[in-house]
Amino acid sequence: MALGIVAGRLKSGLWAGLAFSGFLTGASPVFAQTEGLSPFVRALAEAVVDDPILSAHYRANGYEAHWTDADDADRRQALLTALSHAGDHGLPVARYDVAELVAAYHAAQTEGDRGRLEARMTRALLTYAHDLQSGALVPADVDAGIKREVVVVDPALNLQAFLTAADPVAWLSDLPPQSPEYAQLVKAKITLERLSSTNGWGAPVEAKALEPGQSGALVVALRDRLAAMGYLGLTATQDYDAAITRAVQAFQLDHGLEADGVADELTMAEINVAPAERLESVIVALERQRWMDMPRGKRHIWVNIPDFTAKIIDDGKVTFQTRSVVGKDVPDQRTPEFSDEMEYMVVNPSWSVPRSITVKEYLPMMQRNPGAAGHLQLIDRNGRAVSRANIDFAAYNARNFPYAMRQAPSDGNALGLVKFMFPNQYNIYLHDTPSKSLFAKEVRAFSHGCIRLADPFDFAHALLSRQSLAAEEEFDTTLKTGRETSVPFENHIPVHLVYFTAFPTAKGQMNYRRDVYGRDGRIFDALVEAGVAPVGVQG
Template sequence: MELARAVADDPDLAAFYGANGLSPLFLGSENAPRRAALKAAIDSMPRHGIPSARYAPQTLSDRPAALSDEIAYARQAAKLLRDLTGGVLTPSSADPEIKREPHRPSIPDLLARLQQASDPATVFAEAAPRHPGYLALQEALAGREDLVVPADMPRAPEALWRVGMQGQGVVPLRARLEEIGFGSEAQDPTLYDMALSGAVAAYQRAAGLPDDGVAGPRTIAMLNGDGPSVEGVRRRAIIVALERLRWMAGEDLEARHVWVNIPEFSTTIVEGGQEVFRTRSVVGKDTSDMRTPEFSEMMSNLVVNPSWNVPRSIAVRDYLPKLRADRHAVSHLDVVDRGGRILSRDGIDFSQYTAANFPFRLRQKPSDDNALGAVKFIFPNPWNIYLHDTPTKHLFGTAVRAYSNGCIRIGDPVDLAHALLSRQTDDPDGVYARARDSGRETWLKLRPAVPVHLVYFTAWPDASGRVRLLDDIYGRDARIWQALQAEGAAAAD
């Protein structure tokens, strides 16, 4: 009963010990392998970006004999398993715009598995995500992608090098790139040729710079080790990315899914861990009411020739002031009552309405200039976020594509529709074309529904396995890093 009272403050430990008849998990010579496995797991936690000190290894006696020793081991085992299987943080506590809720496994069940395992080390080893991205991030954190050039190498002079330019300053630039694995063959080492531009672009991708292949002051400063530490920035981004993947440990990322990486401004389809489709995206503006949230849902339908039901927040913010000034303003939008009937504007005095009491909805019919374009992709969620086409195609030509009101605009929406429909029909192009040619709003059900993950990874491996860094466009990674430090789960630089 003393053990039961001692763990009453921890529901997981209370449930575990209550179910196993208060039998000790760590005391006794017979449990020495279990103690050793826990200590080895604690020692390995820096590979997951978490300092070993979080698990107070100094409190774990080498010769445990007292009840307090059993409890000390049990508390640290439960904490470590919680961290690996669902993350250290509650996502929304770091940033309320992160709507993700980790699907955490039962800690009492994991402790029971630890008690029954012939090799307890496997329970700890199998607790962390086995996703290829997680493993690549771990390798990068261990320093297998060194972006730091030795200090004794000649510096590259500040310049702005483009393909076709020539000069002696290209020689140390080439040498510094080659030293860290971004070499390129050259007949003339003083010529900034296409191969060197490609090597620069690869370095820029790895270092989180725009990958234009132009060696300008920012790129050269990073190569020279000036300004913020490339490795420090990279290390923080990787540690935060590992935590984000632990939040997703309960998701089946081997299954076919749509992956929207917000800071990459990209949307992909992934099957069996391999990317099979990619398109550019536009995401929400960096304002408090427009940033795209993070969550996962099931995409159930495509809507071809969609109507645009203007979100209330946009209707009262952007359009009501115009209607108050001129009832016939924004004529491309219908005014609709609660019953769905289109109303004549002549009978409405818009000046009497405010954002608080505006009783109507605004809706745009299907058309070539509809705000949703030709198709939208629906995955029902409380935030009314979806993927859609757009008539503003020029935005996809910009490097930083944070322009929307929160939804995700798709660069190649018809190709995305074809790819999604390809699992349920031999003629996805024809199915889509017939719906489009009808001119009517047409719902096409996806069978089966496809998981959609709206994610925010500023560090992520590319197809070659090299971890690429991206800008923290919303500042979310910075807030997660601060929260991890506050929890003792991220070592100071």
């Protein structure tokens, strides 16, 4: 039968004038006395039969409609409006295709159509809620180095909470992370989409490098590019003057480069990155923020791998920051991403060489020369140091080598003079290092996976300051003993090893870093495969 248009008009935007068929005025489904289930209930039950959560929910509530009755208009409008803005969050909008849902309303002719549409709406709600709360992807499915445990809300609880919410619009608005960083990333995404669909920041600068004192057309191109990006005010100069130098320095600070004001080859490459490429980084950062939508701790440690920094955050403010060295960009040495709690530090640590390093690096060296790596002790299964004199290293391989290796505490110890422990299955921790020269480099991916700190003593003092008024003196006294000593933290400190190539500062200024491990590229490709479709042009 044909159904008249009577109810459910939405008030604004994409939904202005949208109306729903007359069957929406009907009462809740009832069980027919002689014919079994009503067409609506039968269609709904069949549509959810393979979904245990929805099937249990609708059975429990007697197959009551949530979306398709006349008095469901506010709830329906709230969801459809939210779905229409899913793209603002960098979500795969095809998963909850709002245009298709609206078309299905227009096309509905029977109670069976209404039952199937009811199931589709509920699925769209739960999928959208999951993706906003926990991310559209499963981290470990994208990259094995992402060990993050994502909090996932029970869909049944989400459904019940939405249906009982006094204000469905407010409930939907509270789904994504409520942090200022997330809101700033959404704003940056919208801005970059606009830039990517127009002329962007203008033409790239056709120069490998420029420096103060130069002049001419290439400097004008650099000037215009910096002005378009917001780093330079109005100026007609053709010279690489003090104003352009300051603008280049500001750009370099925002992109993790040495802020010397010289547009060298690396700086120029970053200046010429198109808005569409920055947009990809922001979309990935939004997904990563959803993976980390959890309490991070009033005091916590934040190690951003591609930023090569370790920070102490107190009540949302950076109270200490130092440069870091992270794992090499090779398999098995890239620093993983996860969160844990720092429990203690070890002053004057010995270094227990990881098994992988022992058998992959040192065993081949000792097979060629038994005296190689003489600064390391061989340790048997009983924990005793043994002499190399009577060991035939050629008789062993990576699987059956029966010894461990250890370096005693010393200034030359690979861990330096202090390490910071958050015991984990990946054998990752923060530590000092005797290789100080590496901190002068812009890209600092040199370790076997652990995080080396440029200022480990100051880091220790800052952490201990919460539990002792004489933290610095006590640390220095322990250090001078030369003995390996564990110093517990009275309160464990959350530590987060993260990977953000796009992030806002406290003042809202976007910063960008290079994708040192290629992880963001893999995440973005997976998001596109899932249905994310950003606008992008070169320039």
